[in-house]
Amino acid sequence: MEKVRPKKHLGQHFLTDLGIAEQIAQSVQGHLGVNQLLEIGPGMGVLTDYLLKLPMDLHLIEIDSESISYLHKKYPQLSGRIIEGDYLKQNLDEQLPERYAIAGNFPYNISTQIFFRVLEERQKVTEVVCMLQKEVAKRIASPKGNKDYGILSVLLQAYYDIEYLFSVPPEVFNPPPKVNSGVIRLRRNQTQKLDCNERLFFQVVKGGFGNRRKTLRNSLKSFQLPEELNTHPMLDLRAEQLDVEDFVFLTQQIEASRGNH
The missing domain is CATH 3.40.50.150 (Vaccinia Virus protein VP39)
Structure with a gap:
């Protein structure tokens, strides 16, 4: 052949x-x-x-x-x-x-x-x-x-x-x-569905890594983070320092704050 x-x-x-x-x-x-x-x-x-x-x-x-x-x-x-x-x-x-x-x-x-x-x-x-x-x-x-x-x-x-x-x-x-x-x-793995809005999770992860050098407080600005989350120590980190659970937590907080508006 x-x-x-x-x-x-x-x-x-x-x-x-x-x-x-x-x-x-x-x-x-x-x-x-x-x-x-x-x-x-x-x-x-x-x-x-x-x-x-x-x-x-x-x-x-x-x-x-x-x-x-x-x-x-x-x-x-x-x-x-x-x-x-x-x-x-x-x-x-x-x-x-x-x-x-x-x-x-x-x-x-x-x-x-x-x-x-x-x-x-x-x-x-x-x-x-x-x-x-x-x-x-x-x-x-x-x-x-x-x-x-x-x-x-x-x-x-x-x-x-x-x-x-x-x-x-x-x-x-x-x-x-x-x-x-x-x-x-x-x-x-065993995760059928994440414990948050999966679509928003994808957006938060992409946003977090959008500018790797910035802290999450800056790279996630466009998500209008709730006031109480702004002082969270996690936001002083960069995206590469967070694991899946951390990003799920952030997504839940953003989701909850949107629900309160």
Whole structure:
């Protein structure tokens, strides 16, 4: 079969190291008993070969039509389970009506957007095992108080337990990216719903990190914080010093004050 050309505009870097592909696949645990697995961006199926060995029903989603025709030839057994489309936009309710896990070597240029989509789908996505740019992987898994800690860290850690698994050097890809890669695993935690208005929580987290150097008193000015909260010592901190519970508390206070107006 003709090999697929990696396309720069799609951020494609095909993994060539089979040992790493196997390690990624073996990190998928079927968390919370799910048996549906979606691979995002399979390319030429290096990871797919190992995901097929798992006791799960595998679906593939790929945006590149050249890869799609290659995958159809390589995996006739996946007929009907190869989706041509963009994970960021595709409605998967028909193909994956139940809860599912995700695996993949994510294109670096859209990995952050993939995670925002995972957050939207958090009631269905129980687990994510993926490779992405090391900096982004470290950021997502980072605890509070760390300079890597940011918006995505807080939002994802609200609903997922996150582990940084291992690092991957550039030379095991074709073409080699200019950065190192990291593999992380997210597993859905017990939080079905936060103890506050979740939409407002997202806004408060984004507002808090809007200017990392400022204290929360300044970065959250536009939320018209209630007078009694203005003296709270938490507002002397910067966003990176707060964990999920702290942001939930702030959101509850803002919500309560709005209710009193």
